[in-house]
Amino acid sequence: MEIIIYMEPVGKARPRVTMRGERSFAYTPQKTAHAENLIRDSVLPLNTFFERNTPLKMTAVFYRSRPKSLAKKIKWAVSRPDADNYFKLLTDALEKFIYENDSQITTALIKKRFGSPPRIELKIEEDTNEE
DSSP states (O other): OEEEEOSOOOOOOOOEEEEETTEEEEEOOHHHHHHHHHHHHHHGGGOOOBOTTOOEEEEEEEEEOOOTTSOTTOOBOOSSSOHHHHHHHHHHHHBTTTBSOGGGEEEEEEEEEEOSSOEEEEEEEEOOOOO
């Protein structure tokens, strides 16, 4: 399965906690929830699902917009959010839509780059463990 998801990559934010009266409630920040929904809406038409216990190999390249204040000669996106936060949001969003659980991912290649348009290039396939 290969797809390009056109969106500005977003890192997974930590859950927030708020108090209502004497009770506390945890919730997902709106920016994170919106990004997860965009990803799900993009992959849903593919109608692809990897069954439980299928080992998966995932390649994800996150292309961010280059900040205008950043010199053109700087080629690498060495800034926050971290690549693992991008990856965590992506894998959580795909859970129950592309695979049963993100624990099925046995091999992963994650890249963080500058690019236009901003996007996520995603490839998921069964991991054959041929190294």
